Amino acid sequence: MTLPLVIVNPASGDGATREVWPKFASDLRTHFGPFTVAFTEGVGHGRQLAAEAAKAGTKLIIACGGDGTISEVANGILESNQEAELGVLPGGTGSDFRRTLRLPTNTAAAARALRDGHTRVIDVARVTFVNDNGERETRFFVNVASFGMSTEVLSRTASGESKKWIPAFAPRKLGSKLSYAAATLQTTLAASPIEVQIQLDEQAERRLRVAEFCVANARYYGGAMKIAPDAKLDDGFLDVVSIGDASSFRILSNAPRLYFGAHLRMDEVNHALAKQIVARPLRKDEVVRIELDGEVVGRLPATFQIVPLALRVRCP
Numbered sequence: 001m002t003l004p005l006v007i008v009n010p011a012s013g014d015g016a017t018r019e020v021w022p023k024f025a026s027d028l029r030t031h032f033g034p035f036t037v038a039f040t041e042g043v044g045h046g047r048q049l050a051a052e053a054a055k056a057g058t059k060l061i062i063a064c065g066g067d068g069t070i071s072e073v074a075n076g077i078l079e080s081n082q083e084a085e086l087g088v089l090p091g092g093t094g095s096d097f098r099r100t101l102r103l104p105t106n107t108a109a110a111a112r113a114l115r116d117g118h119t120r121v122i123d124v125a126r127v128t129f130v131n132d133n134g135e136r137e138t139r140f141f142v143n144v145a146s147f148g149m150s151t152e153v154l155s156r157t158a159s160g161e162s163k164k165w166i167p168a169f170a171p172r173k174l175g176s177k178l179s180y181a182a183a184t185l186q187t188t189l190a191a192s193p194i195e196v197q198i199q200l201d202e203q204a205e206r207r208l209r210v211a212e213f214c215v216a217n218a219r220y221y222g223g224a225m226k227i228a229p230d231a232k233l234d235d236g237f238l239d240v241v242s243i244g245d246a247s248s249f250r251i252l253s254n255a256p257r258l259y260f261g262a263h264l265r266m267d268e269v270n271h272a273l274a275k276q277i278v279a280r281p282l283r284k285d286e287v288v289r290i291e292l293d294g295e296v297v298g299r300l301p302a303t304f305q306i307v308p309l310a311l312r313v314r315c316p
Contacts, residue, residue, distance in 0.1 A: 002056070002057050002058045002059065003034055003035055003036050003058075004032075004035045004036070004058065004059070004060040004061070004062060004087070004114075005035065005036050005037070005038060005049075005053045005058050005060075005061050005062065006028065006035050006036070006037045006038070006062045006064055006089065007037075007038050007039075007040065007046050007049050007050060007053075007061065007062065007063055007064065007065075007069070007073050008021055008024075008037060008038070008039050008040065008064040008065065009039075009040045009046060009063075009064065009065030009066070009068075009069040009091075010039055010040070011040075012064075012065035012066045012068070012069055012091050013065075013066065013091055016091075017064065017065055017091045020091075021064075023107065024064065024089065024091075024107050025037070027107040027108045027111050028089070028107070028111045028114075030108070030111070031108050031109075031111035031112045031115065032111040032112070032114050032115045033115060035062070038053075040065075040069070040072075044072065045072075046063070046065075046069055046072035046073050046076065047072040047073070047075045047076040047079070048076065049073075049076065050063075050072070050073040050074075050075070050076025050077050050080070050084075051076035051077070051079050051080045052076075053076075053084070054076065054077050054080035054082040054084035055080050055082060057082075058084055059083075059084055059085060060084070060085050060087055060114075060314065061073055061076075061077060061084050061085070061086060061087065062086075062087035062088065062089050062114065063086065063087070063088055063089065064089040064091055065091045066091060066095060066294065067095065067096050067097050067143055067293045067294040068293060068294050068295045069091075070086075070088055070097050070098075070142065070143075070293070071140075071141055071142060071143070071292065071293035071294075071295065073086060074086055074124065074140060074142050074311060075139060075140050077311065078124065078140050078310060078311060079140075083312065084312070085119060085312040085313065085314055086311060086312065086313045086314065087114050087313075087314040088101065088103055088110075088313075088314075089107070089110055089111070089114070090103055090104075090105050090107075090110055096143055096144070096218070096220040096221050096222070096223065096224065096294070097142060097143040097218055097220075097293070099218075099219065099220045099224065100143075100218035100219045100220060100231070100233060101233075101313065101315050101316075102315075102316060103315070103316060104316070113314075113315070113316040114314055117314045117315050117316050118314075118315060119312050119313070119314060119315075120233075120234075120312070120313050120314075120315045121234065121309045121310075121311070121312055121313075122142070122217075122233040122234050122309070122310075122311050122313055123217055123233055123234055123235070123236060123306055123307060123308050123309060123310065123311075124140045124141065124142050124217065124307050124310045124311050125140065125141050125142075125145065125215065125217050125238055125304055125305065125306055125307065126138060126139075126140055126304075126305045126307050127139060127140075127141060127145055127215075127290075127292060127302055127303065127304045127305070128302060128303045129290055129297065129298045129299065129300065129301070129302040129303075130298050130299050130300070130301065130302075131297065131298040132297075132298055137297075137298065139292060139297065140307070140310075141217065141292040141293045142217060142218065142293065142311065143216075143217060143218045143220075143221065143293045143294075144214055144215070144216045144217065144218060144220075144221040144227060144228070144293065145214070145215045145216075145290060145291065145292045145293070145302075145304060146212060146213060146214040146215065146221065146290070146291055147194075147196075147212075147213055147279070147288050147289060147290040147291070147300065148193075148194060148210055148211055148212035148213050148243070149211055149212045150212060150214075150221070150222060150291055151289040151290065151291050151296050152289075153222070154291055154294065154295075154296050155289070155296060193209050193210055193211050193244075193245045194209070194210060194281070194286070194288055195207065195208070195209050195210075195281070195282035195283070196208055196210065196213065196279055196280065196281055196282055196288065196300070197279070197280050197281075197282055198213075198242075198277065198278070198279050199277070199278040199279075200240065200272055200274040200276070200277055201274050201275055201276055205278075207282060208242060208244075209244065209245045210242050210243060210244055210245070211243045211244065211245065211246055211251065212242070212243040213240075213241075213242045213243075213279070214227050214228065214239075214240070214241045214242070215238050215239075215240055215277055215304045216228035216231045216238065216239040216240075216241060217231065217233065217238060217239075217306075218231055218233060219231045219261075221294070222258075224259060225258045225259055226258065226259060226260060226261035227241055227258065227261075227263075228241055228271075229261030229262075229264065230264075230271075234308075234309060236275070236306060236308045237273040237274065237275060237306060238273070238274055238275065238277065238304060238306050239271065239272075239273060240270075240271065240272045240273070240274055240277055241264070241269065241270070241271050242269070242270045243263075243268055243269055244268040244269070244270070245268070246266075246268040250268070254266060275305065275306045276303065276304065276305045276306070277303070277304040278301070278302075278303050278304075279300050279301065279302050279303075279304075280300050280301035280302075281300050281301070287299050288300040290302055
C-alpha cells in the first residue's frame with residue numbers, strides 16, 4: 001500500500017516552515033505513523049507533486065504550509081481525477097482554511113487528527129480568469145477568492161513594502177503577521193473603491209462600487225477575518241460578500257466586526273448565495289487584480305462556479 005505523502009512548502013510562513021519541519025516530522029512519525037515527503041521548489045510545484053502522487057495511487061496527500069500550499073495540493077488532486085484525500089498540517093502565516101475545518105494548530109494534535117479523523121466530502125469552486133500572460137486560465141479554490149483591498153494587501157506584503165515597519169528583533173512568524181497587519185492598515189488608508197459589473201446566477205447584471213468583494217467557499221480569510229460567517233463547505237453554494245464604498249475610518253473602526261463575523265449587519269455590506277458569479281471591470285481598460293486562497297493570480301473578468309462535493313478532506 002502506498003504511504004501517505006506530505007508535500008511541504010519550506011518557504012511558507014516567511015521561511016519558518018523550513019526551520020520547524022524537523023519537529024513537525026518527528027511529531028508526525030510519533031502521532032500519525034510512516035509517510036513519505038516531498039518539498040516544493042517554487043510556485044505551482046505543489047500542484048504538480050500532488051497530481052503525480054494521486055495518479056500513482058497515493059490515497060492521502062497532506063499539505064504542510066499555508067493556504068496557498070493547501071490550494072496547490074487541492075488543485076493537483078482535483079486535476080488528477082483520482083479519489084485521493086487531502087490532509088492538512090497547518091503552517092504558513094494565515095492558515096485560514098484550517099479554521100473552517102476546525103483543525104488544531106498544535107502539530108501533535110493535528111497529526112492525531114490525520115490518523116484518527118474521518119473523511120469529509122466538500123464543495124470547491126472553479127474560477128476562470130485572465131492570468132498575467134493575458135491568457136484565460138482555470139483553477140480551483142477551496143477557501144476564498146476576492147478582489148479589492150485584499151489584493152493590494154497581498155501585493156504590499158509580497159513586495160516587502162510593509163516590512164520596514166516591523167522591528168528587526170521581532171520573531172519571524174510574528175513578523176509575518178505584523179507585516180500583513182501593517183499592509184492592511186496602509187491599504188485601508190490609501191484605498192479607493194473600484195467599479196465593477198456583477199452577475200449572480202441568472203439575475204440581471206448590476207453595477208457595484210466596492211472596497212472589497214469576496215466569493216467564499218469557507219468562512220475565514222486575511223488571517224482569521226470571519227468574512228463569510230455562515231458559509232458551509234457542503235451546501236452547494238458560494239457566499240458572496242461585498243463591502244461597499246465605505247470610508248477608511250468606517251472600515252477601520254468596524255474592523256473587529258470582521259474578526260467576529262458581525263459585519264453582515266453593516267449598511268455597506270451585502271451578502272448573497274450563488275452558484276455562479278460573473279465579475280468584470282466597469283471600464284474595459286481597468287486592471288482589477290484577483291486572489292485565490294491568498295495568492296494573487298491574475299485579473300478580471302472572472303467567472304466563479306461552485307463544484308459540489310468534489311474533494312475528499314481528512315477532518316478531526
